[in-house]
Amino acid sequence: MSTNMPHEEYSDEPQYPPIKDLSWWGKKVSEAEAQHEEVKKLGTIEEKILKINMPRYYGWKCHLFREAIFNTNDVEESAKQLAEEVKADFIEALAFEWSRPADLEENASRCEVEKVKTQRILESLNTIMMSRLRRHVPHLSSTVTDSEPRLEAAWRVGGIELERKVRVFFESRENLKKWLDWPRDRSIQYLGNPVLHVRANHPLQPIIGDQESMNEQLEVPQNSLDPRIYGNRDVRRYMTNIPGFWPGDDHRFGILSFLGRDYQLSEIFDTRPDEDRVEMLHCQAIMASFAWLFSQACYLGFSTYQDVTYPLVSQTVISNGQHWSFYAYQLNTTLLHFQNTANNPKRNVCWSSQPVKLFESIDNGHVKGLNMDVLKTLVKFYLNEPKERIGVNLTPYLDPETPMVSKIEEEDKRVFLENLFKKVSLNGKKHEPDPEYWNWEWIYKIKNKSRPQEARRRPFELWQDPWRLSFYELSRKYVPKARRKNPKSNKEKWEKTYYP
């Protein structure tokens, strides 16, 4: 035996591994952190989005939020000039679209009529702005406009109070009692309904710096109440992030989004004061701006677990043609899970304006009482130039060679992941049937244990939750012998899977 010990094993100061928190909560946190690390390691956009959905074949229970069911002097000068220049065409298009009938059935509600008209007015006004301003503002030539884009965003939020059943369970266990008030994650899914999106291939310049975004005077109101209290529905679905385009699009930074305000004509607002209407507009703008920027961030390789390394900015306009409100939003952080809801020093900031009238009325194609300040503000939004961020790695968590699934060379893997991503984004019907039990089982087996003589074979009798089925547990597809390279090989009997 050799007595020579390698010198590298020794050091002057003893080096210990980091001390792990072995409490119940500490273990939970380290488990979660390991999962977050796995998301971070994945190279492509699609895999990162899929990874969150892999543990639940039937989808996560999400709190569903639908849209609205709730700088410098130089710019000032040029905006004024351009507004004057655009004015004539703008008014003509506005007056034409305003007086055009909605072509809906007679029994259509006023909200439906407003929705159709808003879509037409904003689309035509955007076209006018784009074509007239393009001469003076070169960056508009390289933008893309989407009509009625698909906007979906999903994230995790901590700090919402426990569900009653879970609370009762935790209160009944002595060792778990002290973890009662620690924040748990809830899944949030936002489904937007924007009218227009304008996108560019460079991001907008940040409005405030990193230091200012940590300013403690920017208070973020905390609400620990369950969203269901406010009437938000609970749905079981995959958590999807779609900012109006698919991975691989060059124009991946949003500049401007237009939202409608048809819901303001619904009956519940008839008796409400104007404050409530304005508050509703603010809610709509904040949610829509955050959701759009968050889903953009996801397509840049960030996620609800990996914070953005640079701020993203978007501008939002809510309008029906006559009433206009303007918003700007800066996304400084995407971390809202666990303790981050309360302890994250970074804040997302939204600048808002009160709704203002663009004109008083339109009679026979003549616009009366036009407010030029509103038009000027709108022009300013178009003038805000997206610029290349030099020296910033825009996608630090993406693999530079294969940032998306379509770049993967291995054909089987690419096809598998593309199909899976489509399936998850579609949120359609599952191949496996939904688990269910009969009503008589609920009465005589679950609520009342009145059949002790029968064999226990159902999931609810075996302490199983069939809704927690993960993708990894699904049975693999059979490969017929004719399609195998080596027909006698048992390894090739089942199709390969590439779940992230």
Place this chain on the structure above:
Amino acid sequence: MSTRWYPLYQMGNPQLRIFLPNFFMKLVKPKYSEPPNRVTFEVSMGMSRTDVKNYLEKIYKIPVVSVQTRVTPGELKTTAGYVTKEDDYKTAFVVLDKSVNFSFPDLFAAGLKEKEYEKEMKSLEATKREYRKQQERNTNRPGLPGWFSF
């Protein structure tokens, strides 16, 4: 308003009759914590959202923003070997104006609940003691019925 049939007039006593409405609203403590401008009621099954709104606005002059109702199925229980079902009930969730700050009244004064509990526990202990005494008396007399010593 009442949907009851008015009872037929009967000759003789009692001369005084009281007709109670079958609409009721019972303020209940919510299972989940709620925003301060929301109140939960248990209401009679016949009441609609409009009825709840009118009840609060016309009788108590409380401005209501919106009302949501839900019918909860009665609990299933095993009583004396049979599975029985309790009656269904309707819950109304009423949203009041944003400025309203409602908190559920504290029905028990501080310490009253504990005092009641202590009192009950004392009498329970006394009953247990009596029962044990009676059991001990009969330990050396097996086979005797319990009532023999009285």
